[in-house]
Amino acid sequence: MPHLALVAMSGFRIRETQMFALGMSLPGLAPRADAIAALPSLGLLTLAGMTPDSWTVSYHDPHAVSELLIHELVSLRPALVAISALTASILDAYTLADRLRAQGIRVVIGGLHVTAMPDEAAAHADAIVIGDGEPVWKQVLEDAAADRLQKRYRAERPFDLAESPIPRFDLLGNRERPRFTLQTARGCPLACDFCGASRMLGPFREKPVGKIREELDALLAMKMRPYIELADDNTFAGRRNSVELLKALSRPGVRYFTEADWRIGEKPELVEGLAASGCVQVLMGFESLIHTHAGMGAKSARFDRMLAAADRLQQAGVAVIACFIVGSDGEDEESMARLGEFLVDAPFADVQLTVLTPFPGTALYRRLLTERRLLADRDWSAYSLFDVTYRPDILSAEQLQRGFYNLVRMVFSEGPATRRAAIRQAVWSRRKGAAA
Numbered sequence: 001m002p003h004l005a006l007v008a009m010s011g012f013r014i015r016e017t018q019m020f021a022l023g024m025s026l027p028g029l030a031p032r033a034d035a036i037a038a039l040p041s042l043g044l045l046t047l048a049g050m051t052p053d054s055w056t057v058s059y060h061d062p063h064a065v066s067e068l069l070i071h072e073l074v075s076l077r078p079a080l081v082a083i084s085a086l087t088a089s090i091l092d093a094y095t096l097a098d099r100l101r102a103q104g105i106r107v108v109i110g111g112l113h114v115t116a117m118p119d120e121a122a123a124h125a126d127a128i129v130i131g132d133g134e135p136v137w138k139q140v141l142e143d144a145a146a147d148r149l150q151k152r153y154r155a156e157r158p159f160d161l162a163e164s165p166i167p168r169f170d171l172l173g174n175r176e177r178p179r180f181t182l183q184t185a186r187g188c189p190l191a192c193d194f195c196g197a198s199r200m201l202g203p204f205r206e207k208p209v210g211k212i213r214e215e216l217d218a219l220l221a222m223k224m225r226p227y228i229e230l231a232d233d234n235t236f237a238g239r240r241n242s243v244e245l246l247k248a249l250s251r252p253g254v255r256y257f258t259e260a261d262w263r264i265g266e267k268p269e270l271v272e273g274l275a276a277s278g279c280v281q282v283l284m285g286f287e288s289l290i291h292t293h294a295g296m297g298a299k300s301a302r303f304d305r306m307l308a309a310a311d312r313l314q315q316a317g318v319a320v321i322a323c324f325i326v327g328s329d330g331e332d333e334e335s336m337a338r339l340g341e342f343l344v345d346a347p348f349a350d351v352q353l354t355v356l357t358p359f360p361g362t363a364l365y366r367r368l369l370t371e372r373r374l375l376a377d378r379d380w381s382a383y384s385l386f387d388v389t390y391r392p393d394i395l396s397a398e399q400l401q402r403g404f405y406n407l408v409r410m411v412f413s414e415g416p417a418t419r420r421a422a423i424r425q426a427v428w429s430r431r432k433g434a435a436a
Contacts, residue, residue: 001056002079002145006048006171008041008061009085009093040172042181042231043111043133044084049165050137055079059171065096073100080106080144083125087113087359087383094124101126106149108140113380115200116361118152128152132159132201158202161186164211166218179229179257182215183207184245188233190261191295192285193363194325197233200361206238209248216251225253236260242270246277259283261299265309275317275431283321283352284310289339291328295363311347317431319349319424326404327356329393336403343411349424351411354385355404 040061048057058076062069073081081100085093090113097107101124110129114121121128127149129136135155143149161183169180187197187204219226235258236242249256255278262284264270274282286306287293310320324339343351358365358374368374373391382389388401395403410416 001054003056003058003076004048004051004141005073005076005078005081006041006044006057006059007073007081007083007093007096008044008059009083009089009096010061010063039179039181039229040169040177041084042167042183044082045167045169045171046165047082047133047137048168048171050134051141051168052138055141057168057171059168059173065092065099069096070099074103074105078105080108080141083107083109084111085109085113086111087380088385090114090121090380094121097124106144108144108149112196112200113360116196116359116365122151126151130154134159134163158205159186161205161207162211164207164215166214169218169222172222179227180219180223181231182212182219182228182256183231184212184235185232185238189237190234190297190299191363192287192299193294193367194356194358195233195295196359196361204238206240209240209244212245212248216249216254220251220254225255228254228256230256230258232259234260236264236267236270242267243273246270246273249279250277254278255280257281257283259285261285262301262306262309263298265306265312271312271316271318274313279318280428281319281321281349282313283323285323287323287325288328289324289342290335291330293328293364307347314347314349314423314427315430317427317429319427321350321352322346322348323352323354325354325356326407327388327392327400331392331400332394333399333403336407340407340410343407344416345419347423348420349427350420353404353408353411355388355400356390357383357385357387358390359383 040059044059048059051057060069060073081097083093083097090111093109097109100107106126107124108127108129109121109125110133114128115130118128118130127140127143128151129140130152132155135157136153140149140153185204185206187201188195189204216228219228236245237260258279258281260282264274264282285299286303287296289303292300310322313320324343326336326339343353356364358368365374368390375389375391375397378387378389386404388397388404391397392400
């Protein structure tokens with residue numbers, strides 16, 4: 001039987017020594033970083049669920065390319081190695097692919113970065129998958145088995161999530177994981193200029209509630225009390241019945257974390273239903289105190305209105321992780337200082353800080369490329385969300401990077417981190433019988 005080796009190169013990378021040191025020393029920063037790095041690749045597990053029984057399958061999620069990894073993969077004698085990677089880890093993916101191909105092993109690479117930069121990726125693989133992988137996966141495997149892989153595969157239509165298979169969660173083995181992943185929607189109906197996920201894989205689509213129940217059943221069969229991160233970009237942004245979705249997610253012992261925009265805080269049925277369904281945290285993009293981005297559409301609003309929406313969620317027992325992006329046009333030292341002062345005493349259960357990052361395929365990337373503001377000395381490993389990769393309009397790149405480090409040091413130091421931990425516990429204590 002031919003063997004398929006699935007390799008997920010983690011998209012989470014800390015590149016600069018200073019950021020690495022901060023991540024290791026600041027109590028509020030390391031837990032989220034660890035959780036992100038340990039998330040399994042739902043895309044690869046889904047493809048595994050579509051793989052015929054005539055293939056054997058293994059799943060690998062290394063933190064880096066190593067001789068041990070190369071030996072492990074080569075020893076399996078795979079008919080095909082499928083690698084998934086995001087921008088920050090794509091160079092590792094290329095290194096791995098080059099090493100395997102040098103030993104006669106065929107490699108296919110896919111993911112958001114490959115979709116945005118197909119010519120670059122094609123130089124390192126026997127085949128690449130552009131866009132959704134599910135519609136072309138059967139053909140990829142048939143061609144690999146017949147030794148006739150095409151250089152490029154692109155779906156003729158966006159994948160219908162009603163056809164989603166049950167992901168092969170069993171391939172994850174016995175390794176303890178802080179979170180598992182489950183997808184209820186793909187993409188986002190908004191088009192924020194910095195977001196690659198909203199449009200690159202096609203239009204916004206929602207998975208039928210029945211399919212979500214089946215996937216959750218599969219997870220529950222593996223683990224009694226799973227903590228699930230919904231692999232959605234904006235879970236409640238569509239038109240489906242949110243009450244039905246919450247009912248599907250509501251299982252004894254199940255807790256979940258999701259991403260949504262602030263507007264859910266103005267929908268009473270969601271505010272009341274989220275905690276009862278097992279939702280413990282919502283990642284919410286506030287983006288900036290004062291700066292705006294193109295494409296945000298209905299997500300744009302006065303800051304006090306967004307704060308009120310977040311407060312309603314927290315009063316109902318759902319912790320809000322407020323996301324802020326540093327480095328928009330107009331950012332200066334004064335605006336960063338204002339953000340830091342606000343976040344030290346902000347009412348959120350937690351905070352996420354990132355540097356504005358022009359991922360390839362986004363409107364932001366195209367604009368900065370046209371304006372010749374992308375830094376030529378930054379390779380893809382710098383597209384980590386923590387490194388400045390472009391020339392700001394007011395500050396220098398060095399000033400922006402230094403300002404970001406100062407913000408991280410201020411916001412994630414022991415005092416503010418302890419304060420937010422107390423807010424989280426207070427929020428969760430309000431939950432009406434739901435497990436925290």
